Amino acid sequence: MLLTDLVSFPRYGFNNIEFSQTRAEMADMYIRVAEEENEEPMEIPSEDDGTVLLSTVAAQFPGACGLRYRSPISQCMRGVRLVDGVLHAPENGWGNLVFVVNYPKESADNKRKMDEIDASSAKIKRGDQKTSDLIVLGLPWKTTEQDLKEYFSTFGDVIMVQVKRDAKTGNSKGFGFVRFADWEAQGKVITQRHMIDGRWCDCKLPNSKQGPDEPMRSRKVFVGRCTEDMTSDDLRQFFMQYGEVTDVFIPKPFRAFAFVTFADDQIAASLCGEDLIIKGVSVHISNAEPKHSGRGHMMDRVRYGNGFGAQAFGSSRSSSSSLGNFSNFNLNPAMMAAAQAALQSSWGMMGMLAQQGQSATSGSGASGASSARDQTQYSTGNSNYSSSSAALGWGAGSNAASSGKGPLWQHCAAEIIIPSSSCLKALLARLADTGPGKWLAAGCV
DNA sequence: GTTGAGCGTT
Secondary structure (H helix, E strand, O other): OOHHHHHHOOOOOOOOOOOOOOOHHHOOOEEEEEOOOOOOOEEEEOOOOOOEEHHHHHHHOOOOOEEEEEOOOOOOEEEOEEEOOEEEOOOOOOOOOEEEEEOOHHHHHHHHHHHHHHHHOOOOOHHHHOOOOEEEEOOOOOOOHHHHHHHHOOOOOEEEEEEEEOOOOOOEEEEEEEEEOOHHHHHHHHOOOEEEOOEEEEEEOOHHHOOOOOHHHHHEEEEEOOOOOOOHHHHHHHHOOOOOEEEEEOOOOOOOEEEEEEOOHHHHHHHOOOEEEEOOEEEEEEEOOOOOOOOOHHHHHHOOOOOOOOOOOOOOOHHHOOOOOOOOOOOOHHHHHHHHHHHHOOOOOOHHHHOOOOOOOOOHHHHHHHHHHHHHHHOOOOOOHHHHOEEEEOOOOOOOOOOOOOOHHHHOOOEEEEOOHHHHHHHHHHHHHOHHHHHHHHHHO
16 A cells, blocks of 8 residues: 555554554455456455445456455465355455455356367357447436447447437437447447446347347346345346346336346256245246247246246357357267266256146147247247257156155156257256266266 | 336438
């Protein structure tokens, strides 16, 4: 700390050499965070009570789900306590330790795999790294192009900004466009929200730049049974633990549901069918239906119970996903067998696949029909669905107990349709995360 | 109370 700092912040009085921090004094403190242990740390602001919000970390390190640090005593890496999106200081305060960002395992794995794939495949198609205009939604009326340029320049070279205005009055319409010179800047800007002149704004690929079949769709999940006290920040902080969250939408007025979009469609797929506890409330995750779709798929899906029956669409079309496209990922028989074995043995985590515990009355015909229907509905012009799809089945656990007592996996029955190899991958990744399934990941995924 | 706003006079 420089002398001038002491002058301008008199609370660190000269005679208080040790800077012992009371609560009040911890306000405006920064902690040091880095992507890797040896990299140059970035200072991240803490809250008034000395905690640090995970969302603050994620604003600088998109996708972050926690922090760790090397204990000066044990020399081991230690995790920072995380409760409801709030990071709590280690016993002796944050001090000058450098905290290292944790990323969700699957996300990191996927990134690494994609890197490997990129490196190994000679055809480096840099073509899809061209930037495009991004729409900026939610701008304050007063925001000018100058303001926009100033704000976005912190992410990279801005080569275009526009604020759309009413031709007659000249009033802002509350949205605009921005374009970056480089693709990395664009990627970062898309994956976080932006505080511009006092309002939170979202940056997205404009509709005109999206494929006709909206590849984003499969990265989005529907969150049912939300309560009114769940803010979008709550949801963002909660879902961050699974992977990078790029959007949260809560309809207003309150309607007891929300949408959460991930950067990675596999993470979205892997959550479908789950009941998760947020703020003490059980919410239900399922796939997000296309926005302006005709009605009627709900009935098809509901009875299959595990929610997988209808998540067929879009999953193999994520070619514009920044994290990759696994549509050419081939399932070999060994993997199929391994997956099936994993599912059949009672590892107790099948609940994650079929927590609904519906009594699984449908056979393959019914849910197959549902998938096929979804396919025709959403995958127009795409015929690789069937070639990359796979179905896994296992025998029904007969102990019904739909009351919710007993291990969740006992409720699983009938079959799970895995609509694409990418979904299977997501499943395997999650299986691998828990218990004896670990070998699966090492060997097969 | 389980399926969502707003998208470019280029």
